[in-house]
Amino acid sequence: xxxxxxxxxxxxxxxxxxxxxxxxxxxxxxxxxxxxxxxxxxxxxxxxxxxxxxxxxxxxxxxxxxxxxxxxxxxxxxxxxxxxxxxxxxxxxxxxxxxxxxxxxxxxxxxxxxxxxxxxxxxxxxxxxxxxxxxxxxxxxxxxxxxxxxxxxxxxxxxxxxxxxxxxxxxxxxxxxxxxxxxxxxxxxxxxxxxxxxxxxxxxxxxxxxxxxxxxxxxxxxxxxxxxxxxxxxxxxxxxxxxxxxxxxxxxxxxxxxxxxxxxxxxxxxxxxxxxxxxxxxxxxxxxxxxxxxxxxxxxxxxxxxxxxxxxxxxxxxxxxxxxxxxxxxxxxxxxxxxxxxxxxxxxxxxxxxxxxxxxxxxxxxxxxxxxxxxxxxxxxxxxxxxxxxxxxxxxxxxxxxxxxxxxxxxxxxxxxxxxxxxxxxxxxxxxxxxxxxxxxxxxxxxxxxxxxxxxxxxxxxxxxxxxxxxxxxxxxxxxxxxxxxxxxxxxxxxxxxxxxxxxxxxxxxxxxxxxxxxxxxxxxxxxxxxxxxxxxxxxxxxxxxxxxxxxxxxxxxxxxxxx
Ligand code: C2O
Numbered sequence: 093x094x095x096x097x098x099x100x101x102x103x104x105x106x107x108x109x110x111x112x113x114x115x116x117x118x119x120x121x122x123x124x125x126x127x128x129x130x131x132x133x134x135x136x137x138x139x140x141x142x143x144x145x146x147x148x149x150x151x152x153x154x155x156x157x158x159x160x161x162x163x164x165x166x167x168x169x170x171x172x173x174x175x176x177x178x179x180x181x182x183x184x185x186x187x188x189x190x191x192x193x194x195x196x197x198x199x200x201x202x203x204x205x206x207x208x209x210x211x212x213x214x215x216x217x218x219x220x221x222x223x224x225x226x227x228x229x230x231x232x233x234x235x236x237x238x239x240x241x242x243x244x245x246x247x248x249x250x251x252x253x254x255x256x257x258x259x260x261x262x263x264x265x266x267x268x269x270x271x272x273x274x275x276x277x278x279x280x281x282x283x284x285x286x287x288x289x290x291x292x293x294x295x296x297x298x299x300x301x302x303x304x305x306x307x308x309x310x311x312x313x314x315x316x317x318x319x320x321x322x323x324x325x326x327x328x329x330x331x332x333x334x335x336x337x338x339x340x341x342x343x344x345x346x347x348x349x350x351x352x353x354x355x356x357x358x359x360x361x362x363x364x365x366x367x368x369x370x371x372x373x374x375x376x377x378x379x380x381x382x383x384x385x386x387x388x389x390x391x392x393x394x395x396x397x398x399x400x401x402x403x404x405x406x407x408x409x410x411x412x413x414x415x416x417x418x419x420x421x422x423x424x425x426x427x428x429x430x431x432x433x434x435x436x437x438x439x440x441x442x443x444x445x446x447x448x449x450x451x452x453x454x455x456x457x458x459x460x461x462x463x464x465x466x467x468x469x470x471x472x473x474x475x476x477x478x479x480x481x482x483x484x485x486x487x488x489x490x491x492x493x494x495x496x497x498x499x500x501x502x503x504x505x506x507x508x509x510x511x512x513x514x515x516x517x518x519x520x521x522x523x524x525x526x527x528x529x530x531x532x533x534x535x536x537x538x539x540x541x542x543x544x545x546x547x548x549x550x551x552x553x554x555x556x557x558x559x560x561x562x563x564x565x566x567x568x569x570x571x572x573x574x575x576x577x578x579x580x581x582x583x584x585x586x587x588x589x590x591x592x593x594x595x596x597x598x599x600x601x602x603x604x605x606x607x608x609x610x611x612x613x614x615x616x617x618x619x620x621x622x623x624x625x626x627x628x629x630x631x632x633x634x635x636x637x638x639x640x641x642x643x644x645x646x647x648x649x650x651x652x653x654x655x656x
Contacts, residue, residue, distance in 0.1 A: 122162050122163055122164050122214070123160065123162075123163050123164070124163070124164045124165075124166060125157075125158075125159050125163050125164070125165050125166070126165075126166045126167075126168070127155070127157060127165070127166070127167040127168070128149075128167075128168050128170070129148045129149065129154070129155075129167055129168065129169040129170070129179065130148065130149050130150075130170050130172060131146065131147075131148060131169065131170065131171040131172055131173045131177050131203075131235070132146075132147060132148075132149070132150055132172045132173060133145065133146055133147070133172075133173050133174075134147045134150045134152070136152055136234075137302075138265050138267075138289065138291075138295070138296060138300075138302075138303070138306055139265065139267060139288055139289055139296060139300050139301055139302055139303070140301050140302035141267040143267070143268070143269065144269075145234040146173045146175060146177075146226070146231055146234055146235055147234060147235065148235060148237065151237075152234055152294045153236055153237050153238070153261050153263070153293060153294045153325070154224075154235065154236060154237035155237055156237055156238040156239070156240055156259060157181075157224060157237065157238070157239045157240070158240045158242075159215055159239070159240070159241055159242070160215070160241065160242045160243075160244065160245070161215055161216075161217070161218060161219040161241055161242065161243055161244045161247075162214075162215065162216070162244055163214070163215050164212070164213070164214050164215075165211070165212070165213055165214075165215060166210055166211070166212045167179070167210065167211045168208060168209075168210045169203055169208060169209055169210070169211065170203075170207075170208040171203045171204065171205055171206065171207055171208070172205070172206070173205065174205055175205075175228075175229075175231060175271065176196065176202030176203065176204055176205075176228055177202055177203045177226060177228060177231065177235075178194050178195065178196040178200055178202050178203060178226065178227050178228050178654075179194050179211060179224055179225070179226060179227065179235070180193060180194035180195055180224065180225055180226075180227035180562075181193070181194060181211065181213065181222065181224050181239065182222055182223050182224060182225060182239075182363060182560070182594070183218075183222035183223070183239075183346055183347055183365070183565075183594045183595075184213060184215065184218065184222060184239070185216070185217075185218065185563060185564065185565070185612060186213055186562075186563055186612075186614075187214070187216060187612055188612065188613055188614065188643070188644075188645065188646055188647045189213055189214075189614075189646075189647050190491045190562075190563065190614035190615055190616070190646065191491065191647070191649050191650055191653055192211045192212055192213040192650075193491075193562055193563065193614075193616075193617075194211065194227045195227040195228075195562065195617045196227055196228035197485050197486055197487070197488070197489055197490070198489065198490050198491065198562075198615060198617045198633055199489055199490070199491040199562075199614075199615060199617075200489045200491070200492075200653060200654055201488060201489050201492075201653075201654045201655060201656035202228055202654060203654050204654065207654060208652070209652055209653070209654050210650070210652060212650060215241055218241055218347050219241045219242065219243040219244075219247075219347065220241055220344050220346075220347030220348065220349070220365070220367065221238065221239070221240060221241075221259075221321040221322075221323065221344065221347055221365040221366075221367055222238075222239040222241065222346070222347050222365060223236060223237065223238050223239055223261070223323045223325060223365060224236065224237055224238075224239055225237075225325060229271060229274060229627070230270045230271060230273075230274045230327065230623055230627070231270070231271070232325070232327065232623070233263075233264065233266065233270040233327055233623075234270070236261065236263065236325040237261070238259040238261060238321065238323055240259070240321065241347065249343075250343075250349050250437060250439065250441070250442065251341075251343045251349075251352065251369060252317060252369070254317045254318050254319035254369060255313070255316035255317055255318060256316070256318055256319075257318065257319035257320070257321060258310050258318065258319070258320055258321070259293070259320075259321045259323065260292060260293065260320050260321065260322045260323070260333070260381070260400070261292070261293055261294070261322075261323045261325050262290065262291070262292060262322070262323065262324050262325060262326055262331050262333065262360070262383045262398065263290070263291040263292075263294065263325045263326055264287035264289070264290055264291065264326045264327050264328070264329065265287055265288055265289040265290070265291050265296060266285070266287050266288055267288045268285075273285055274627065278473070278627070279467075279468065279469070280468060280469045280470075281465045281468030281469060281470060281471075281472055281473030281474060282469070282470075282473075282474065283474065283624055284624070286328075286394050287326075287327070287328070287329075287394075287396075288396075289396055289398065290326065290329070290331070290383055290384070290385070290396055290397065290398035291398050292308050292381065292383060292398045292399065292400040293308040293400065294308075295307055295308045295398075295400070296398050296399075297380075297382075297397075297398050297399030297400055298399060299397055299398075299399055300396075300398075307399065307400060307401060308400035308401070309400065309401040309402075309403050310381075310400070310401070310402055310403065311403050311404075311405055312370075312372040312402060312403070312404055312405065313372060313404070313405050314372055314373070314376055314404060314405070315372065315373065316371075316372050317369055317370070317371050317372070318369070318370045318371075318372065319343075319367060319368070319369055319370075320340070320367065320368050320369075320370055321365065321367050322358060322360060322365065322366045322367070322368065323360075323364075323365045324360040324361060324362050324363065324364050324365075325362070326362050327362065327622070327623040327624070328362070328622045328623055328624050329362065329385040329386075329387070329394065330359065330360070330361045330362065330385060330386045330387070330556065330558065330597065331359075331360055331383045331384065331385055331386065332357045332358070332359055332383065332384055332385075332386050332418045332419050332426075333357065333358045333360060333381065333382070333383045334356055334357040334358070334381070334382055334416035334417065334418050335370060335379055335380075335381045335382075335402055335416055336379040336380050336381075336382075336402075336413070336414040336415055336416035336417075337374045337377075337379050337414060337416070338370050338371070338372075338374060338379065338402070339354045339355065339356055339370075340354070340355055340356075340358060340368035340369070340370055341353070341354050341355075341368060341369040341370075342354075342355060342358065342366060342367070342368050342433075342434070343367050343368065343369055344365075344366070344367035345364065345365065345366050345367075345434060345591060345593055346364060346365055346565065346592070346593035346594045346595060347365065347594075348436060348437075348442075348565065348591070348592040348593060349436070349437035349439075349442050350434060350435060350436060350437055350591065351435040351436070351437055351438075351589065353433045355430065355433070356416075356417070357416075357418055357419055357426070357430075358430075359386055359419075359426070359427050359430045359431065361556075361558035361595060361596075361597045361621065362558055362595075362621040362622060362623075363558055363560045363594070363595035363621035364558065364593065364595045370402075372402075372404065374404075376404035376405070376406060376407055377404055377407055377411065377413075377414065378401055378402070378403050378404070378407055378409075378411045378412070378413040378414070379401070379402040379403075379413055379414050379416070380399045380400070380401060380402075380413045380414060380415045380416055381399065381400045381401070381402055381416070382397050382398065382399045382400075382415060382416050382418055383397070383398045383399075384396070384397040384398070384418050384421065385421055386419070386421060386422075386423070386427055387421050387422065388421075388422045388423070388424045388427070388556065388600050389553060389554060389555040389556065389600050390553060390554070391553065391555070393421045393422065394421075395421050397418070399413075399415075401413050424599075424600070427597075427599070428573075428599065431571065431597070434568075434591040435586075435589045435590070435591060436567075436589045436590060436591055436592050437589075438588065438589040444567065444588070444589050444590065444592060445609075446567045446569065446587050446588070446590060446607060447541035447542075447543075447567070447607045447608070447609050448587055449541060450541050450542070450543040450607065451537070451540035451541045451542070452508075452536065452537070452540055452541070452542045452543070453508065453543050453545075454508050454509075454534070454542060454543065454544040454545070455508065455509045455510065455544075455545045455547065455576070455578075456478045456479050456510075456544065456545070456546055456547065456632075457478065457479055457480070457510045457516060457547045457549050458476070458477075458478060458546060458547065458548050458549060458557050458598060458620070458630065459476065459477045459478075459480065459527070459549050459551035459552075460474065460475070460476050460551055460552040460553060460555065460625075460628070461474070461475045461476070461477065461527055461551055461552055462474060462475065462522070462552065463475045463482075463527065474552075474628055475527065475628050475629055476620070476625050476628035476629050476630035477527045477629060477630070478630065478631075478632050479506070479507050479509070479510045479511070480510060480511055480526060480527050480528065481506065481507075481527070481528055481529075481530055481532055481632070482527055482528070482529050482530075482628070482629035483530070483531065483532075483629045483630075483631045483632050484529050484530055484531050484629070485531070486501050486502060486531050487501075487656065488501060488656040489656070490502055490531075490533070490615045490633060490635075491614060491615040491646075492649070492653075494615050494635055495646055495649065501531065502531040502532065502533050503530065503531065503532045503533070504532075504533055504534070504535045504635060505532055506532040506533055506534040506632055508534070511526070515575065516547050516548070516549040516550065516575050517547075517548065517549065517550050517554060517573075517574050517575055517601045517602070518550060519550065520550045520551075520552065520553060521549075521550060521551050521552075522551075522552060529629075532632070533615070533632060533633045533634065533635050534632065534633075534634050534635070535634075535635045535637065536610045536634050536635065536636045536637065537610065537637055538610060538611070538613060538636060538637050538638060538639035538640075538644060539609065539610060539611050539639060539644075540609075540610050541607065541608070541609050541610070542607065542608055542609075542610055543569075543605060543606070543607045544566075544605070544606050544607075545576050545603055545604070545605045546559055546598045546603060546604050546605075546606070547575070547576050547598075547603045548598050548599070548600065548601055548602055548603065550601065554600045554601035555600055556597055556598060556599055556600040557597070557598045557620045557622065557625060557630065558595050558596065558597045558598075558620065558621045558622065559595065559596055559597075559598060559604075559618065559619070559620055559621070560594060560595040560618065560619060560620075560621045561594060561595075561606075561608070561616060561617075561618045561634075562616040562617045562618065563612045563614055563616035563636075564594070564608045564610075564612060564616065565592050565593060565594050565608070566592070566593070566594070566596070566606040566607060566608040567590045567591070567592050567606060567607045567608070568590050568591045568592075568593065568596050568604060568605070568606055569585040569586055569587060569590045569605050569606065569607050570582070570584060570585040570586065570590075570604070570605040571598075571599060571602065571603065571604040571605070572599075572602055572603055573599060573601060573602040574601065574602060574603075575603070576603040576605070581603075581605070582605075585605065595621055610634075610636045612636060613636050613637060613638045613639065613644060613645055613646050614635075614636055614646050615633050615634070615635050615636075616633060616634045616636060617631065617633045618631065618632055618633060618634065619631030619632075
């Protein structure tokens with residue numbers, strides 16, 4: 093289409109020459125894929141409760157953004173809901189283009205009711221499964237959908253071509269208004285109510301009341317292979333996913349190809365995606381797919397199980413499906429061994445370019461705590477911090493403040509290390525060790541290589557935390573239980589084929605080390621992808637400076653960037 097158009101411009105000699113040069117240097121000109129996202133409220137009924145929810149185009153989950161590597165994507169978002177809105181394209185690198193990244197008050201001000209903003213971005217050097225979601229308060233509970241990036245034409249998958257593919261989005265459902273639940277929680281200073289159900293493609297499945305109609309089913313043909321694009325869009329739960337009678341072969345995580353391995357269950361943290369191949373080689377029947385939390389922290393366990401159905405062709409709906417065996421909710425051993433199997437494909441075509449030399453060493457402790465709160469029910473509120481700093485959201489977008497050099501919005505003194513070392517994962521500590529509030533960011537030199545060790549602590553309690561970095565993928569070079577040992581642990585790092593991703597779990601009472609090359613200038617949010625912890629302040633941002641070259645600085649902001 094784009095090629096045909098540009099051909100029609102080839103009229104005069106000049107144009108002919110220009111076009112020939114153009115065709116030689118851009119054999120397949122990027123297509124522009126346009127989407128209209130209308131943010132609207134719609135009545136949706138689950139678990140015998142009907143309630144108005146915020147949606148995109150009245151759909152729940154929202155529409156899949158289906159593009160090809162190399163495409164330019166323009167999503168026009170118009171907000172017809174009473175809430176402020178912003179949309180994040182989770183895992184898209186947005187090279188030099190933080191304006192299209194989406195986190196409210198970090199890279200843009202929200203799109204107000206009655207207003208529009210067009211997210212305009214290129215999909216460069218990425219292919220696979222990602223997803224999009226609202227990035228303001230808890231609205232992503234219902235405002236989310238898949239992003240499928242197909243490889244460039246003529247580039248096959250590095251695994252057997254599946255017969256068909258399906259998107260499997262795991263989520264959480266609350267019977268009450270999620271924004272109200274969150275407000276209630278922060279008034280009380282306590283965690284808000286846990287969700288009432290888990291969902292698969294927006295549906296809880298037959299283990300929940302009134303869910304006969306609300307069960308997702310996928311038909312398969314005996315002998316064929318299917319690609320499942322699994323996304324964890326849940327707000328607060330890491331999940332196990334399994335299919336009765338069928339193993340899965342993991343081939344990709346967070347839109348990066350992996351070495352293949354076969355597993356009975358997948359472990360997936362909020363924010364992560366996992367592509368698996370499933371072979372329909374069992375006796376024709378109806379099999380449950382199921383998702384249930386993994387929670388190995390010493391907290392109450394939520395074992396509500398969402399189900400969907402893998403249905404062989406010709407089997408009637410009256411057949412009762414078989415349930416899969418999921419790992420126990422506190423099966424830490426399974427989780428550790430599953431994560432240890434994840435490796436980058438690291439082929440000549442898809443190399444793992446792990447930074448071998450580190451310019452900047454960062455060590456961030458993750459802490460929960462209790463702060464005084466005179467207006468809260470118990471006089472205290474739960475809080476969370478990185479290196480003892482609880483992040484305070486600014487009133488205007490940080491990227492704007494950085495780009496236009498507006499003073500007084502943030503400070504660039506986020507510490508590279510915790511203020512004082514302690515036995516991070518020893519006995520529980522209830523004191524919050526002098527946590528301070530602030531909009532404090534860390535400045536990173538363009539193109540420098542960064543190693544960040546995220547260390548869980550036993551401040552209040554140990555817990556696992558899926559950390560997400562915007563604007564980048566990173567390599568997960570090491571992880572362990574207990575305290576990170578800077579003398580011994582780096583010797584055990586995998587610098588050859590570590591998994592490359594955008595969201596990684598820091599294990600309960602343990603640490604995770606990541607590396608990335610700061611080649612994308614901008615202001616990039618980093619936060620725990622458990623919404624509960626994000627709202628308690630478990631977040632910060634990196635300011636990656638411009639380089640000196642022509643393509644090494646932040647692009648100018650688009651004209652329709654929402655004002656504050
Ligand atoms: Cu998927 Cu900042 O989030």
